Amino acid sequence: MSRQYFVAFAAIGAASVSAAVGIRFVLTRQAAIARRRIGKPLGEQSIDADRVWRRALDGDPVQLLVLGDSVAAGLGAERRKETLGGRLAKGMARRMRRPVRLRTAAVVGAESPDLAAQLAGLPDGYAPHVAVIVVGGNDVTHRLPIAVSTQHLRDTILHLRRQGTEVVVGTCPDLGALRPVPQPLRRLISSVSRRLAEAQAETARSAGARPVDLRRAVGPMFFDDPDAMFSLDRFHPSPLGYRRTAEVLLPAACLAAEAALSSRRQTVPR
DSSP: OOHHHHHHHHHHHHHHHHHHHHHHHHHHHHHHHHHHHHOOTTOSOOOOOOSEETTTSSSSOEEEEEEESHHHHTBTBSSGGGSHHHHHHHHHHHHHTSOEEEEEOOOTTOOGGGHHHHHHTSOTTOOOSEEEEEOOHHHHHTTOOHHHHHHHHHHHHHHHHHTTOEEEEEOOOOGGGOTTSOTTHHHHHHHHHHHHHHHHHHHHHHHTOEEEOHHHHTHHHHHHOHHHHBOTTSSSBOHHHHHHHHHHHHHHHHHHHHHHHHHHHHHSOO
8 A cells, every 4th residue: 555545544534533523512512502492491390190090980990000201200291180191091091981090100301221210119019000111212312322222121011011011112202303402413313213213112012012103103293383292391292292192102001901901800710
């Protein structure tokens, strides 16, 4: 190889490194801008919606568990019936004509590795009929590797399935709908969140859970009408956003509950 070749190669390498450093600087700066724009006007505590919903209906309550992040916890809802868990519990009770007891273990700010702690915090012997998991947004914003996210999701699903719980996974929303995040960072997190959602769906199916593609089912609504679908911080869903999200999760949650109830009836000794 000629000396000129090495000089040219070194120049290209230096330019590539400089470009990478420049891009990283821009993205870091834009992330700081996004954090300032979003802030924490909603605080860090969601509304407590845990209770028996539609208690007057006949039958023992269906046991519903909600795991995951601030979306699962319902941050941004103004009343407990507007949280994701409250909407799911109320909708399941109406469709199944029996009470639903909601337990929310989801935590604001949680990432997929935090699911294990949420399970560990449940009472001994607690085995819900159905668990709904919504997690992933914080994995994307905190740059958690997709393989790490899906491994923790798989472990959580398998733990629940071993105790007879049916599982529904709402995959990561498309973060490209977040208007406070400037470009090109918004395009980047949109791409990453889509890839995470696809990996979550594959993981859920292989582990025996039912995935629901939130990006396709409700993502267009958040893109088309962000003022109505997002809450005050323009990051978490509004009451309407939670309503639409619960509507697309509800059919899978009801099917899962029916499957769990049927399975447990068959195992009860005559």
